[in-house]
Amino acid sequence: MDTTMVVLVIVVFLALAFDFINGFHDTANAIATSVSTRALKPRAAILLAAGMNFVGAMMFTGVAKTIGGSVADPAALDNGLQVVIATxxxxxxxxxxxxxxxxxxxxxxxxxxxxxxxxxxxxxxxKLNYGGFTDIVLALILSPIIAFVIGYLVMQLLKVIFAKRSPHTVNKGFRTMQIFTAALQSFTHGTNDAQKAMGIITFALVTSGQLSEMEVPFWVKLSAATAMALGTSVGGWKIIKTMGTKIFKIEPINGFAADFTGASVIFSATLLHLPISTTHAITSAILGVGSAKRFSAVKWSLAGRIIVTWFITIPITAVLAGIIFKILF
Known part of the structure; x- marks a missing residue:
């Protein structure tokens, strides 16, 4: 096995490790509200999320192509594999x-x-495609704003529709419906998030000469989907606790509104081949729903910490990747 193939194997391993970590890191996205309202038991929720993530990951590749070709042209990089390792x-x-x-x-x-x-x-x-990079960042910025607004409007509409119903009856019905929205949200998470590792692996295959164009091979789809599902099955309990209990006290009707909103925004982005943050979309939907319930009910100090993390992630990881590249290569 020559040096290029050894490095390529390392890249694939790291990409699947990223996908696995992404799975347990983002498990909370799909199931935090259904767990917090006791619509689903934790283990059942995680298994549901893992299965639907896998199904969603196997069905689309548009986001993978965007990830792999919009930030830079892999065929134009002489040291593309090293770039991917640092990434x-x-x-x-x-x-x-x-x-x-x-x-x-x-x-x-x-x-x-x-x-x-x-x-x-x-x-x-x-070598950096500033236009493609800007388009992706714009989608990443706009998607949580859209999710917040839609979550607020959906919750306001539900409040009007069910204003005269017994809260106990309403919550009982929405607790059941949350099972379906948790499944839907897990599916949409797979359609968008799992494709990011697919895109990086395909980027590496093109830059190493193994592929001539950004077409995702079946084995890449299957391995990325499996890694995402396995990671999801591990579960990310710390983030589940943050999203499910610490932003505001979520009731089943709120959980349904947040899950439906998050899934709608994520799937719309997938159909547009745009990689967005499922975390941002779902967290913003929860914030929007909480604001509609009662603005003061939202713990804005925690929301502020989350938003700060959103804004610093891109510059910090960019600098860190540059440092890692310099150290290793």
Missing amino acids: LLSAIIWNLVTWWFGLPSSSSHALIGALAGAVFVGAGSD
């Missing part, structure tokens, strides 16, 4: 740090920021 190490480190502190940060931000930083330092500023 993945930076994103993995940041995901583990934010998981340790229980902060629902974005794996998407981490990966995009790290890739941009690694390309800038490792290949030169002229």
